Amino acid sequence: MKSKVNRKKVDLRTSLHNLWRIVSVMWQVRPLAVTCWVIMLLLISAIPAMQIWLQKVSIDAISTSVAYTANLLPVLVLVASMYGLNIINSILSETSEYLFNITKEDTNFRLQRSILRKSVCIPYHYYENARFYDELSMVSQALSRSGAEIIRSAFTSFSNVVSLITVVVMLSIVHWSLPLLLISSTLPGIIILLIAKKKRYRLAVATTQQGREIDYTFRLMLSKHGAKEIRIFQLGDILIERWAHLFVNVRNKVLKQYAKEGRGRIVGVLILQLSALGVAIMLVMQINKDVLTLGDYVALMSAVVIVQGTMGSIGANIGQVLEMSSFINHLYQYLALPEVSKSSGELEFPKHYEQLEVSGLHFTYPNTELKVLSDISFSVKRGETIAIVGENGAGKTTLMNCLLGLYSPSQGNIYIDKEPLQSFSTDSYLTHVSAVFQQFVQYNYSIHDNVAFGAMHKHLSQDETLDALKAVGLTEMVYRMSEGMGTRLGSEFNGGVELSGGQWQRIAIARAAIRNAEILILDEPTSALDPLAELEIFRTFQKLAAGRTAFMVSHRLGPARLADRILVLKDGALVEQGNHDELIGLNGEYKAMFQAQAEWYQEDSVYDVVG
Template sequence: MGLYIPYFITVKEGEKLDGNINYKTILHTFSYWPKLLILYYKTNKIYFIGIIILTLLQGVSPVISLYLTQLFVNTIVTTKDSSIEGVLIVFLFFVGFVVVRDILGLIREYIEGLFQTLLSNHMNMLVLTKASTLEQEDFENVEVQDQLKRAQQETSFRPYQIFQQILAFITSITTLISSVIFLFQWNWWMSLLLLLTPFISIPSYMKLSNSEFVLHWQRAPRNRMSWYYTHLLTHDKAFKEVKLFGVADYLLHKFEGIVEGFYKEDKNLAKKRLQLTLVFRTLNLILMGFAIFMVAKATMLKQLLVGSFISYIQAITLTQSNSQHLAQSLVGLCQHNLYIEQLFHFLNMQAAQPQPNSHEGKGIELIKIESIEFKNVSFTYPGTDRYALKGINLFLKRGDAIAIVGKNGSGKSTLIKLIAQLYKDYEGEILINDINIHDYTTESIRSNIGVVFQDFMQYEMPVRENIGISDYQNMDNDDKIYESAFKSGISDLVKALPAQINTQLGKWFPDGIQLSGGQWQRIAIARAFFKDGSIFVLDEPSAALDPESEKEVFEKFTKLIDDKIGIFITHRYTSTRFADRIIYMEDGELNAIGTHQELMHVCNEYRYLYNLQIESFQEPAAVNT
C-alpha cells in the first residue's frame, strides 16, 4: 500500500523517504497562494486587506526614504545663497514622511496582532471541525493520526508564520524592484548584478531544505510518542501506576532519548546551514564592497553629488539585503509545503465511508427504532484479515431486553459498533424497521442510541455537562438532568455535592470533585439515559459496580426499556437474569440464543462458563463452613 506524502515525494512502505525541492517545487509553492489567501481573507476581510495595503506601502517606503535623503542632502550642498526656504521645504517633506511611515507601522502592528489571534482561532476551528467529521476507522488509522497530529501541532502559530513570510516576500520584492529602479540611474549592469547574485545560493539551500523536510516529516511518530510519555507522566489516570511501579525514571529516560535525538539532528542541520550562510554572505559582501567602491570613485571624480553618494550606498545595501532575503524566502516558502500540503490534505480528506451499494444516499430521517435485523452480517476490522463477526443473523424488536455474553474478543462490542454506525464497511445487511440502515442519515441513527461503552468518558466538566452532553440542546433542563441521575442511582450523590449539578468533576480544573470508578460509571449511565433514544446499550455496566449497585442499575434499566430495545453486554453471568433473552457469542458467531434455562440445556460453553463463575463464589463459602 502506498503511503501518502506531499506532492513532490513518492514513497512506499519500507522505502526511504526522499525529498526533491527544486525550481518546479518553487513554482508549485505559488499554486497554494490562492487557497492560502482565501483562507486569510475569510478570517477577517477588513484586517486582511488593510495588512496587504500597508505591506505594499512599507515595501516602497525605503526607496522613498532614499530619494528624500538624496534630495535633502543635495539641496543643502547646492544651495549657494543664505536662503533656506528650499531646504526647509525638503526637510518638512522628509519629517512628514517619517511621521506617516511610523504611524502606518503602528497601525499595521496593531492590526496584525489582532489578525494573528483571529487566524489561530479560525485554523483551530477548521482542524477540530474536520476531526469531528472523521469516523472510528479513521481514528484507528495510524497514518490519519499522524496527519491529524501534524496539522494540530502547529495550527496555533504556523499559518500566521506562513502569512508573515508571504508578507515579507511581498515587502522584499516591492523594495527590491523600487531600489533596483533607483540604482538604474547610476549603473544598470551593477544593479542587475546585485539583484541576481544572491539567487546563486538557492540550489545549495534547496539541498539542505530537502534534508530538513524529510527529517521533520519522519518525526511525526516520534513526536506522538514523546507526547504520550508526557501524557503518562502528567495525567491523573496514569499517576497511580507510574508511582506504584516506579516507572517515572524509565519514562523520563525514554522521553529524554527522543528529545535528545531531535536536538542532535537539529544541531547537525544548523551547522550545515551556518557553513552555507558564511560562504554566500562572504560572496555577497565582496560584491557589495566592489559596488560601494565604484560609487565612491564616481563621487571623487565629481560625477555624483554627496547626497547621491549617500543614497546610492544605501540603495546598494538595500538591494543586496532584499535580494538575499528574497532568495531565502523562496526556499523557506517551499519548506512550509510540509505544513501547507498536509493541512489542505487533512482538511480535504474524506472520512471512512461504507462500500458503495444500492441503498446509500437516500438520507431518511429515523424517528424511532421499532426493530433491528442482522442478515448474514460479517465484519473485519480495517487492516486485519480476521473476522470479528461471522454470518450474524439476529432480530431485535421494541420491548426486548437482551444480554450478550461470551469470552473476550468474541465480537460482543463489535455488534454494537455496527448498530451505531461507527463502522460501515461490512458484508450482509442491517435493517432498521425493515429498511437498510444505509438509507438513514447517520446522525438520526445515532440520535436514537444511548450507549455506555467499557471505556466510557470521564469528562472534566460539571455534572450538568457530564450528563447532558449526550443531548446538549436540552442540557439546561435541570429536571431532566436530575431524572437521569435518579435512573442511574446517582441522584443522592449529585444532590450532596457542593453545587449539585453545577459541581465540577475531576481534578484537572479548580474546585473539582473526584469520583470513584463506580460513581463515574453511574454518571456515564445517566448520560445514556438523558438521551431520548430507542435503544439503550450498556457495555460491561457492572465492571465498576458493587453487587448492590449492580442490582439497582439493572432493575432500573429493565424498567426504562419497557417500550424500547435494551442490550447489555456482561461477563457476569448472574446479571443475565435481568434479560428476556441471552445471546452467547464465540469467535464472532452467535453460538446460541435463548433464556438462561434454555442455554443451560443446549449450549455447553455457556453452561461451563456459568458454572465456573458460580463455583468461584461457592468455593470460599464451602471453606468457611
C-alpha cells in the same frame, strides 16, 4: 487509509490552490482589513526608495550649505522630511500589523472550527489507524504555524519585489552592472535557504512518530491518569529515560540539520559581503573621478544594503511559503477526507419498531485482512434485553459499533423491520440509539452538562437532568455539592470536584438514558468494578431500559442472567444463544466460561442480588 492520508503526493498546482483557499478564508472573515493591509504593504514598499533619495539630496544640500553658507531652511525641510517619512513608515507598519493580527486570529478560528467539525464527520475507523494520528500531528503543526502567516509571507515577498524594483532603478543609473551584481550575489544564499526549508519539512515528516511518542510520554508523566501507576511501579526514572532517549535522538537530527543550514548561511553571507565590497570600491572610484557626490555615495551604499536585505527577506519569505505550504497541504488533505453521510437514507427511524435483525454480518478493518466478525446473524424484538458475552477480543464491542452505525459492515446488513439500516437518515437513526461505552467520557464540565450532553437537541432544564440523576441514585450527591447541578466535575480546572468511579459510571448511564432512545447499549463500562458493583450498575441500567431494546455487553457472566437472551461470541463468531439455563444445558462455550467464573457468582450471595 494509507494511500488517502499519509502517502498522497501534492503537486505545485494543488499547493497554489490551497494557498488561494487560505486567501479566500481571510477575505471572508475580514474583507476590509485585508484590503487595507495589502494597500499599506504597497505603500510601505515604496518608502525605501524615497528614503534613499531624501538621504542623497539632504547630504548634498548640507555639503552645499557648508561650502557656500547658503540658506539652511531647505536643508532643515529635507532633514525633517526624512524623519517624517520614518514616522509615516512606523505608523503604516504598526497599523498593517494590527490589521493582519485581527485577520489572522479570525482566520485561525475559522480553520480550527473546520477541523473540529471535520473530526465528528469522518468515519470512526480512521481513529483505529496509527497513520491517522501522524496526519493529525501534521495538521496540528499547520494550525500552530497559522495559515494566515503563509499569506503574509507571500504578500510580503511581493511588497519586497516592488521595493527592490524601485531601488534597482536607482542603482542602474550609476551603472547597469550594479543591480545584477548585487542580486546575483544573493541567489546562492536564497537557494541554500530553500533547500534547507525543504529538508526541514522532510525531517518533520520523518520524525512525526517519534515526536508524538515524546509528547505522549511527557503528557503521561504530568497527568493524573498515569500518576498512580508511575509511583507504585516506580516508572518515573524509566519513563524519563525513555523520553530523554527519544528527545535526544530527534534533537540530534534537528541539530545536524541546523549545522548544515548554518554552514550554508555562512557561505551566503561571505558572497554577500564580497559583492558589497566590490560595489563600494566601484563607488569610491566614481567619487574620485567626480562622477558621484558624497550624497550619491551614502545613498547608493544604503541602496546596496537595502537590495541585499530585501533579497534576503524575499528568500526567507519564499522559504516560509514553501515550508508552511507543505503543512497547509496536510490540513486540506485532512479536510478532504471522506465523511459519514448524514443523509444516507430518506426514511425516518420508526419510534415503535417491531424487530431488529442482524443478517450475515462480517467486519474487516479497512486496508487490512484482519477479520473481526464473521457471519453474525440474530434478531431482537423491541423491548428485549440482550446480553452479549465472550472473552476479551471476541468481537463484542465491534458488533456494538456496527449496531451504532460507527462501523459499516464489510458484508451482510442490519435491518429495522426488514428495512436496511442505510435506508434511514443517519441523524434520525442516531437520535434513537444511545450507549455507555467501556471508556466513557468524564466531561470536566458541570453536572448538568454531563447529563444534558446525552440529549442536547431537547434543551433540557436542570430539573430534568436532576430527575435523570435521581433515577440512577445520585440525588444526594448533587445536594451535597455547593453549586448543585452547576458544580464543575473533575480535577482539570479550579473548583472542580472529583467523583468515584461508580459515580462517574452512573452519570454516564443517566446521560445515555435521558436520550429516551429506542436502542440502548451498555458496552462493558463496569469492567473495572468488582462483580457485585457491576451487577448493581447493570440492574440500574435494566430498569432505565424498561420497554426499550437493550444490549448489555460484558465478558463477565453474572449480569447475563438479567437478560432475556444471551449471545455468546468467540473469535468473532456467534457460537451460542439462549437464556442462562438453556446455555448451561448445551455444555458448550457459555458453560465453560460460567464454570471458570463461578467463584465470583455464588448462588447465596450474588444471584440473590440479581433476583
